[in-house]
Amino acid sequence: MIRLASVLLLCAFAGAALATPRIQQWSTANGAQVYFVPAPGIPMVDVRVVFDAAASRDGDQPGLAKLSIGMLNEGAAGLTATQLTERLDDLGAELSLQALRDMAYIQLRSLSDPDILAAGVDTVALMLTAPDVPQDAFDRVRNQMLVGLRYTQQKAGSRAGDALFAELYDSHPYAHPDDGTEESLNALTPDHARAFLAKHLVGANAIVAIVGDLDRAGAERLADGLVGKLPRGERPAPLPAPPAPAEARTLRLEHPGQQTHILLGQPVASRGDPDWFPLYVGNQILGGGGLTSRLSDEVRQQRGLAYSAGSAFTPMRVAGPFLLSAQTRNDQTDQALTVMRDTLRRFVAEGPTPEEVDATRKNLRGGFPLRIASNGKILDYIAMIGFYGLPLDYLDQFDANIAAVTAESVRDAFQRRVDPERMTTVLVGNGVAQADRNGQTPP
Amino acid sequence: MSARALLLCLLVMPVAVLADADVHEFRLDNGLKLIVKEDRRAPVVVSQVWYRVGGSYEPSGMTGISHALEHMMFKGTPDVPEGEFSRRIAELGGEDNAFTSADYTAYHQTLERSHLEAAFELEADRMRHLTLDADEFRKEIQVVIEERRLRTDDKPLALANEQFNATAWLASPARNPVIGWPSDLNKLGIADLADWYRAWYAPNNALIVVAGDVDAEAVHTLALKYFGPLEAEPVATRRDTEEPAQFGPRQVDFELPSNIAYLIMGWKVPSLKSSRDKETSPDEVYALEVLGYLLDGSDSARLTRELVRGSEIAASAGASYDLYDRLPTLLTLTAVPSDGHDLDTMETALKAQIDRLKTELVGVDELRRVKNQVVAEKVFERDALFYQATQIGQLEAIDLPHTVAGDYVPRVRAVTAEQVRDVARKYLVDSGLTVARVHPQPGEHSRFSPGRATR
Numbered sequence: 083m084i085r086l087a088s089v090l091l092l093c094a095f096a097g098a099a100l101a102t103p104r105i106q107q108w109s110t111a112n113g114a115q116v117y118f119v120p121a122p123g124i125p126m127v128d129v130r131v132v133f134d135a136a137a138s139r140d141g142d143q144p145g146l147a148k149l150s151i152g153m154l155n156e157g158a159a160g161l162t163a164t165q166l167t168e169r170l171d172d173l174g175a176e177l178s179l180q181a182l183r184d185m186a187y188i189q190l191r192s193l194s195d196p197d198i199l200a201a202g203v204d205t206v207a208l209m210l211t212a213p214d215v216p217q218d219a220f221d222r223v224r225n226q227m228l229v230g231l232r233y234t235q236q237k238a239g240s241r242a243g244d245a246l247f248a249e250l251y252d253s254h255p256y257a258h259p260d261d262g263t264e265e266s267l268n269a270l271t272p273d274h275a276r277a278f279l280a281k282h283l284v285g286a287n288a289i290v291a292i293v294g295d296l297d298r299a300g301a302e303r304l305a306d307g308l309v310g311k312l313p314r315g316e317r318p319a320p321l322p323a324p325p326a327p328a329e330a331r332t333l334r335l336e337h338p339g340q341q342t343h344i345l346l347g348q349p350v351a352s353r354g355d356p357d358w359f360p361l362y363v364g365n366q367i368l369g370g371g372g373l374t375s376r377l378s379d380e381v382r383q384q385r386g387l388a389y390s391a392g393s394a395f396t397p398m399r400v401a402g403p404f405l406l407s408a409q410t411r412n413d414q415t416d417q418a419l420t421v422m423r424d425t426l427r428r429f430v431a432e433g434p435t436p437e438e439v440d441a442t443r444k445n446l447r448g449g450f451p452l453r454i455a456s457n458g459k460i461l462d463y464i465a466m467i468g469f470y471g472l473p474l475d476y477l478d479q480f481d482a483n484i485a486a487v488t489a490e491s492v493r494d495a496f497q498r499r500v501d502p503e504r505m506t507t508v509l510v511g512n513g514v515a516q517a518d519r520n521g522q523t524p525p
Numbered sequence: 526m527s528a529r530a531l532l533l534c535l536l537v538m539p540v541a542v543l544a545d546a547d548v549h550e551f552r553l554d555n556g557l558k559l560i561v562k563e564d565r566r567a568p569v570v571v572s573q574v575w576y577r578v579g580g581s582y583e584p585s586g587m588t589g590i591s592h593a594l595e596h597m598m599f600k601g602t603p604d605v606p607e608g609e610f611s612r613r614i615a616e617l618g619g620e621d622n623a624f625t626s627a628d629y630t631a632y633h634q635t636l637e638r639s640h641l642e643a644a645f646e647l648e649a650d651r652m653r654h655l656t657l658d659a660d661e662f663r664k665e666i667q668v669v670i671e672e673r674r675l676r677t678d679d680k681p682l683a684l685a686n687e688q689f690n691a692t693a694w695l696a697s698p699a700r701n702p703v704i705g706w707p708s709d710l711n712k713l714g715i716a717d718l719a720d721w722y723r724a725w726y727a728p729n730n731a732l733i734v735v736a737g738d739v740d741a742e743a744v745h746t747l748a749l750k751y752f753g754p755l756e757a758e759p760v761a762t763r764r765d766t767e768e769p770a771q772f773g774p775r776q777v778d779f780e781l782p783s784n785i786a787y788l789i790m791g792w793k794v795p796s797l798k799s800s801r802d803k804e805t806s807p808d809e810v811y812a813l814e815v816l817g818y819l820l821d822g823s824d825s826a827r828l829t830r831e832l833v834r835g836s837e838i839a840a841s842a843g844a845s846y847d848l849y850d851r852l853p854t855l856l857t858l859t860a861v862p863s864d865g866h867d868l869d870t871m872e873t874a875l876k877a878q879i880d881r882l883k884t885e886l887v888g889v890d891e892l893r894r895v896k897n898q899v900v901a902e903k904v905f906e907r908d909a910l911f912y913q914a915t916q917i918g919q920l921e922a923i924d925l926p927h928t929v930a931g932d933y934v935p936r937v938r939a940v941t942a943e944q945v946r947d948v949a950r951k952y953l954v955d956s957g958l959t960v961a962r963v964h965p966q967p968g969e970h971s972r973f974s975p976g977r978a979t980r
Contacts, residue, residue, distance in 0.1 A: 123566045124566075124904060126908065155824070163824075163834055164825060164834060167823065167825040167830075168825045170824075170825075171826075171894050171897070172893075172897060173901070174899075174901025176901075176905070177824070192901075193901055193904060219834075222837055225837075225840065225863055225864055226833075226863070229840040229841075229861060229863060229864065232784045233784075233785050236681065236782065236783055236784050237680070339678070339679035339782075340674045340678050340679055341671070341675060341679050371615065373599065373608070373611050374608070374612055374615050379608075382668055383608070385664065386667035386668050386671075387671070388668070388671050389669075409674070411671065441616050444617070444618065445616060445617075446618070448616070448618020448619070449619065449620070451567060451568050451637045451638075452569055452618065452620065452636075452637070454567070455566075456566075456908045457908045458909070
């Protein structure tokens with residue numbers, strides 16, 4: 083009975099901690115910013131070290147960031163890839179590496195037992211501070227990426243995404259695919275990767291996000307153990323602003339298959355954008371809110387044209403794309419595209435109804451506990467808050483920010499920020515180029 | 526590194542950390558089973574309604590009907606018109622969706638803890654009162670066909686997997702694609718769905734799993750209120766064709782618009798459920814589970830260590846085995862050869878890995894590493910509430926007690942090197958093997974890359 087009571091007490095405490103996570107924040111001696119949320123419910127720790135070292139830092143060497151980050155667990159301090167991974171696997175620890183367009187990160191999920199955690203941290207610290215980038219491993223990882231590129235190229239959706247980014251961002255660092263190209267990958271050497279890692283994996287460019295069964299002292303030890311030995315270095319220069327949306331245009335790529343993938347896009351929102359909350363609420367109504375959204379209703383429920391039809395903002399360091407997407411049988415492409423464009427035009431012109439905004443506010447406010455219901459989700463949030471420099475009370479203010487959105491503020495934000503007449507359209511499918519020659523598809 | 530201390534830590538991991546202490550089970554008079562897992566880490570509740578029906582229940586000519594019915598379950602009842610279900614859950618801040626597999630169809634909502642009642646009210650209504658309107662179905666079946674195009678028809682490797690599976694299973698309903706064969710989807714009618722709904726959607730063929738910050742007794746009271754009044758019904762009987770003996774390896778080749786080569790090798794093996802039905806030792810399935818981990822449990826596992834990093838024959842390689850399938854299943858290896866290596870070399874290399882499992886006892890360190898991973902994963906799983914509910918539902922939906930999940934870690938820990946070798950010798954043999962090879966199409970290559978753009 084006494085044991086039960088103490089268990090309940092512990093649970094209640096954990097629950098309270100999760101209701102509104104209190105983010106603790108400090109800097110390491112070498113300038114890394116640490117964000118920590120204690121979560122005593124489960125004997126585990128998640129830690130993610132985020133660097134501004136992703137594809138937007140490739141320069142004129144597309145794929146450099148992804149290949150360099152991919153080398154971190156391929157050899158460090160004289161240990162081979164197999165030795166490094168065996169060390170982590172012995173502990174039951176899980177390692178993941180990612181290099182997207184803005185963020186690159188290395189993440190460790192470990193049991194919180196101090197000996198187990200410390201051993202995992204030692205191994206990951208070696209990867210960060212002493213990556214070897216051995217030539218043979220480099221060649222192999224590059225070959226894997228080349229095979230991966232060919233695989234990606236057979237997916238219509240991936241080709242559409244790559245084509246849209248290239249078209250929207252022109253010569254901006256967001257324009258090229260983070261996987262690089264066959265040509266760019268073949269031009270890379272281990273020295274390129276070593277130089278990239280040495281420049282970017284530095285204290286001043288690191289965000290450490292920690293969620294787990296630790297106290298503050300334990301979290302400080304963890305952060306110092308992971309990144310404390312990195313040189314201070316400096317953050318890379320700010321990214322340039324993306325080009326303003328050009329006039330409407332349509333890009334057509336032939337691809338075998340029964341469906342055409344349709345993408346419409348425009349660069350719109352950055353992280354910390356002053357219009358973020360009206361844009362976000364509006365997009366839920368337009369195409370982000372699953373089956374209840376307008377695009378899904380028009381394209382899927384009413385007409386049966388697609389399995390998935392929707393829209394999304396991808397807020398990034400500088401304006402990320404606003405995208406509408408659907409996939410439909412090749413001969414229905416024109417019809418689906420027309421419905422999507424009309425739905426967008428009408429939404430921007432008229433805005434949502436007050437009832438739609440009310441329902442969406444209820445959804446987002448009522449659903450807030452779901453967003454922070456696990457250590458993994460809280461980690462995502464604090465890593466984002468840290469990386470993009472959002473206010474520490476971002477989560478506390480979320481409810482008030484959503485509550486303040488009105489039908490008028492949504493319409494106003496969309497009218498100022500989204501131009502339906504300047505959307506870039508990408509069609510990838512069988513017969514799309516032919517349709518163009520026959521003049522069947524409107525521009 | 527203090528390896529000895531670590532070894533100790535993982536092996537003495539307190540049982541309380543791993544046990545499902547707060548699971549409560551109820552059965553209503555109409556046969557509906559309710560299982561509640563109390564987990565108070567966050568003020569959230571997951572509600573799942575499971576029906577014991579799925580792709581492996583479907584007779585020839587009717588494949589895909591369970592999944593099509595899942596889509597129609599969102600199309601309204603006399604009391605709750607089309608779209609209203611999702612709208613009401615969304616307005617409460619909830620998420621809702623559904624999934625269909627070979628062995629079950631499940632509907633789920635995740636909500637702030639005080640809103641469970643709304644989910645129960647809506648689910649009880651559509652358990653017995655679905656409208657199944659013919660006009661709605663005509664549109665929705667097109668959505669399903671688009672889903673099939675998106676997930677399977679336009680994905681060469683998914684298409685190969687589907688036909689590989691139907692090659693391995695000549696007669697067992699495990700061969701059915703859950704989404705259905707294209708011609709069956711074209712012929713399904715609303716009357717078929719009405720029959721299917723009547724046959725399987727009844728409280729005595731359903732199971733409710735609730736997990737989260739709730740009180741089990743209070744959930745039971747709610748279930749009595751909403752599901753209690755529903756009448757038990759005679760549920761259809763299922764007669765699985767048993768797979769006839771296989772007399773040698775099978776091979777199927779694919780010429781599809783793929784610009785990479787792809788190899789699948791699958792061996793027939795028991796699942797926990799099928800081994801129980803046959804009264805063979807469940808030790809075998811846990812040994813197969815460990816075997817799967819040895820091949821592909823992590824980055825240091827054999828397929829990556831030996832074939833991706835070592836010989837560099839594979840660009841990627843993996844293994845899969847689901848011990849919680851209802852019917853006998855497959856232990857499957859998949860691989861993409863790296864440039865300069867062909868499918869023959871790849872197949873020989875994978876077979877050599879299998880031969881090694883049959884001839885060489887796995888070492889102490891390697892076996893311990895797998896067991897440590899299994900223990901840690903079990904702890905990590907607790908961070909995902911939805912997964913915890915799903916695991917209970919998956920087991921009960923195939924008539925295994927959910928407590929089986931608690932056996933997993935001790936059973937895996939008990940597996941010996943000899944048992945791993947013995948299951949490899951018994952099951953990973955040519956008379957259980959099916960091989961599928963996707964040959965790259967060099968002619969297609971220029972069509973893909975870099976791609977001609979016209980405006």
